[in-house]
Amino acid sequence: MRFFECSSLPNHFSPFSSQFLTHLLILHTLSLTVEASTRNNYQWSYDSDVFGGPDFWGLVEKDWWMCRKGRLQSPIDIQPDRLLFDASVKPVRLDKLPVLSEFVNTGQMVRIRIGYSTKKPSVNITNGPLYGYRYRVQRIDFHMGRGKENGSEHTINGRRFPMEVQLVAFNTDLYPNFTAASKSPHGIAILSVLVDFGAQTNQELTKLTIATASISYKDQRVQMADFEPWRLLPFTRDIITYEGSLTSPGCHETVTWIILNQPIFITREHFEEWSHLYHTMEGAEKVPVAPNYRKIQETNNRLVRTNIQHKMSYNCNVSVNKIHYRANHVAPQQHSTRRHNNPFV
Ligand SMILES: *[C@@H]1O[C@H](CO)[C@@H](O)[C@H](O)[C@H]1NC(C)=O
Ligand SMILES: *[C@@H]1O[C@H](CO)[C@@H](O)[C@H](O)[C@H]1NC(C)=O
Ligand SMILES: *[C@@H]1O[C@H](CO)[C@@H](O)[C@H](O)[C@H]1NC(C)=O
Numbered sequence: 344m345r346f347f348e349c350s351s352l353p354n355h356f357s358p359f360s361s362q363f364l365t366h367l368l369i370l371h372t373l374s375l376t377v378e379a380s381t382r383n384n385y386q387w388s389y390d391s392d393v394f395g396g397p398d399f400w401g402l403v404e405k406d407w408w409m410c411r412k413g414r415l416q417s418p419i420d421i422q423p424d425r426l427l428f429d430a431s432v433k434p435v436r437l438d439k440l441p442v443l444s445e446f447v448n449t450g451q452m453v454r455i456r457i458g459y460s461t462k463k464p465s466v467n468i469t470n471g472p473l474y475g476y477r478y479r480v481q482r483i484d485f486h487m488g489r490g491k492e493n494g495s496e497h498t499i500n501g502r503r504f505p506m507e508v509q510l511v512a513f514n515t516d517l518y519p520n521f522t523a524a525s526k527s528p529h530g531i532a533i534l535s536v537l538v539d540f541g542a543q544t545n546q547e548l549t550k551l552t553i554a555t556a557s558i559s560y561k562d563q564r565v566q567m568a569d570f571e572p573w574r575l576l577p578f579t580r581d582i583i584t585y586e587g588s589l590t591s592p593g594c595h596e597t598v599t600w601i602i603l604n605q606p607i608f609i610t611r612e613h614f615e616e617w618s619h620l621y622h623t624m625e626g627a628e629k630v631p632v633a634p635n636y637r638k639i640q641e642t643n644n645r646l647v648r649t650n651i652q653h654k655m656s657y658n659c660n661v662s663v664n665k666i667h668y669r670a671n672h673v674a675p676q677q678h679s680t681r682r683h684n685n686p687f688v
């Protein structure tokens with residue numbers, strides 16, 4: 344299934360046989376060269392009933408003011424009839440390599456922190472709408488629902504999906520580290536994959552589902568052997584892109600979002616495993632991490648572009664594929680009138 348589907352092209356799903364299930368976790372001693380994560384001194388949360396919840400993000404920390412004032416915030420609802428076809432948007436490329444990685448429960452979400460070494464270089468996101476810049480994948484964030492509630496951050500025509508996986512990368516051509524990039528123009532690119540219910544779980548997501556048992560509580564972490572981020576992506580060249588923000592504090596508007604036009608899948612049983620992840624430390628009263636998504640933000644007439652082209656020619660009402668524009672004609676007479684009325688002369 345595709346989010347925007349106008350022809351019945353064959354799907355290429357479930358390419359991975361999920362034969363292996365064990366031997367996935369190796370607790371090895373290799374330490375990650377991950378950039379020291381900036382300690383947020385305020386314990387923010389996704390719980391709108393508490394101080395520190397989304398309505399207060401912009402108030403509790405000086406650096407988080409964009410969460411309240413920003414007008415290019417994320418996530419947004421992707422509306423099929425508002426997509427603009429742009430032939431210049433090429434498919435995105437993600438290096439197909441294993442990475443050094445650590446799966447961690449931050450209390451607000453579960454996240455994969457990615458490191459690199461001489462043997463395992465960083466994996467980069469390039470092409471797509473990224474203007475030739477190279478972005479290094481720094482972490483992968485998981486947003487999810489629980490029980491009957493779905494938990495993706497972006498919605499498609501109002502529909503929320505069970506989960507959203509976000510590969511967060513920073514521009515290494517311009518900035519020395521993630522922190523600097525997250526506050527600077529063209530600093531961040533996020534490759535986002537929505538997760539739907541299906542008969543089989545994506546292979547890499549299966550590894551992670553098993554690993555959730557090791558990080559039930561806040562601050563627990565486990566190293567993953569030979570984790571390959573690219574295996575979380577569906578097989579599609581079709582993307583949707585727009586300029587927005589981080590969806591957690593400080594909500595900086597430095598993010599080029601790239602949403603793939605197909606979901607990956609998780610079984611309902613595996614999805615259920617993710618509900619045993621807690622916001623709280625071991626021993627404390629259990630408060631689940633999920634649901635952990637930020638509510639939909641105003642689009643404010645932003646351009647949401649797509650390269651979904653080949654399906655547009657026939658019986659498809661999804662997008663604008665012809666643009667006719669003309670320059671405004673200004674008569675000389677109007678010029679002089681305007682000059683005459685110019686209050687600044
Ligand atoms: C990713 O980019 C970095 C430079 O930012 C480079 O050192 C590394 O080799 C690249 N990774 C791959 C797989 O090409
Ligand atoms: C959650 O997602 C599932 C699978 O896509 C869908 O069938 C269900 O209707 C969604 N539930 C809600 C409440 O939106
Ligand atoms: C990130 O880079 C900035 C700018 O060069 C520097 O001031 C800062 O100390 C660096 N932060 C970390 C965590 O390395």
Ligand SMILES: *[C@@H]1O[C@H](CO)[C@@H](O)[C@H](O)[C@H]1NC(C)=O
Pocket residue numbers: 658659660
């Ligand atoms: C496209 O839109 C027209 C009119 O709005 C409608 O009659 C037609 O059924 C639509 N076609 C598809 C494939 O949705």
